Amino acid sequence: MIVVTGATGTVGRDVVRLLIEAGEKVTAVSRHIADAPDGAVPMRADLADAASLRPALEGADAVFLCPAGDLLTGAGSPAEIVEAIEAAGVRRVVLLSSQASETRPEAVSHARLREFEGVLRASGPHWTILRPGGFASNTYAHIPGVRADRTVAAPFGDVGLPLVDPADIAEVAAAALRDGRHDGRTYVLTGPAAVTPREQAAAIGAAIGVELGFTELTREQAMARLSQVMPVPVAEGTLDIMGSPTDAELAISPHVEDVLGRAPRSFAEWAGRNAAAFGTMAG
Numbered sequence: 001m002i003v004v005t006g007a008t009g010t011v012g013r014d015v016v017r018l019l020i021e022a023g024e025k026v027t028a029v030s031r032h033i034a035d036a037p038d039g040a041v042p043m044r045a046d047l048a049d050a051a052s053l054r055p056a057l058e059g060a061d062a063v064f065l066c067p068a069g070d071l072l073t074g075a076g077s078p079a080e081i082v083e084a085i086e087a088a089g090v091r092r093v094v095l096l097s098s099q100a101s102e103t104r105p106e107a108v109s110h111a112r113l114r115e116f117e118g119v120l121r122a123s124g125p126h127w128t129i130l131r132p133g134g135f136a137s138n139t140y141a142h143i144p145g146v147r148a149d150r151t152v153a154a155p156f157g158d159v160g161l162p163l164v165d166p167a168d169i170a171e172v173a174a175a176a177l178r179d180g181r182h183d184g185r186t187y188v189l190t191g192p193a194a195v196t197p198r199e200q201a202a203a204i205g206a207a208i209g210v211e212l213g214f215t216e217l218t219r220e221q222a223m224a225r226l227s228q229v230m231p232v233p234v235a236e237g238t239l240d241i242m243g244s245p246t247d248a249e250l251a252i253s254p255h256v257e258d259v260l261g262r263a264p265r266s267f268a269e270w271a272g273r274n275a276a277a278f279g280t281m282a283g
């Protein structure tokens with residue numbers, strides 16, 4: 001049986017679906033989960049309270065560990081979570097970390113993920129660490145502006161990053177959960193090409209059949225928006241990467257292709273698949 005934490009999230013819900021489609025038994029975990037795809041067992045637990053995970057971990061062979069929300073700013077204990085996983089006899093853990101764990105070694109925003117990585121590497125179970133760059137789905141933040149004004153407002157309009165499709169992260173995670181060839185590996189996950197916020201707006205516009213405007217926000221304006229949906233240190237770290245990416249953050253990683261045997265999905269493909277979320281305005 002495989003336990004998927006963050007099972008209602010962007011990556012986790014695809015991991016659950018892919019594992020079920022592959023014939024695995026799955027326990028889908030989050031704090032508020034109410035139902036799960038056919039065949040998966042939903043269970044509520046709070047990663048901030050490691051003991052609450054124990055019932056879900058009974059009989060588990062592998063765990064997808066997705067630290068999110070207040071876990072990233074100090075709630076709970078990475079060591080206690082990994083101890084609970086180890087004590088349950090789990091053989092393999094796949095951690096959803098971040099590329100910035102390595103590229104921003106001093107950043108407060110990613111200190112918690114570095115801690116999860118360190119604790120996991122020192123633990124008993126086999127591990128695979130996934131370090132994605134920015135998610136294509138972060139552009140869901142533009143939905144209100146696109147629906148209301150046909151405009152995307154973002155900072156650093158001409159700074160491109162190789163955003164990764166969360167569906168690719170989920171496919172890599174499902175592969176690593178099922179196949180020991182990925183044990184002990186750390187994978188950097190990116191898309192196939194850098195795409196600037198201005199180009200993202202054009203791709204979303206093409207997907208929904210309308211030309212979108214683009215408004216460049218100042219860092220301060222962007223901070224005011226981001227800090228409403230994520231903790232301030234995480235928002236600061238995100239803006240640092242968006243505005244001044246390092247060479248490593250600009251590089252296209254081969255790891256999605258290494259694991260899946262195909263190129264990563266493009267931002268345009270992500271936008272096409274998610275067009276309905278931005279509203280259909282063609283015609």
Ligand SMILES: NC(=O)c1ccc[n+]([C@@H]2O[C@H](COP(=O)([O-])OP(=O)(O)OC[C@H]3O[C@@H](n4cnc5c(N)ncnc54)[C@H](OP(=O)(O)O)[C@@H]3O)[C@@H](O)[C@H]2O)c1
Nearest residue numbers: 006007008009010011030031032046047068069098134135
């Ligand atoms: N977005 C990016 O650009 C980016 C880049 C690199 C890495 N990452 C990593 O990816 C992670 C986010 O993945 P995602 O987008 O798939 O997540 P998401 O859509 O934000 O969903 C978070 C999931 O975690 C659950 N959760 C939150 N707090 C929890 C807790 N205390 N105990 C148990 N479950 C909890 C949520 O469900 P409940 O609310 O029901 O608990 C939900 O299922 C981030 O945390 C970050 O570390 C993101």
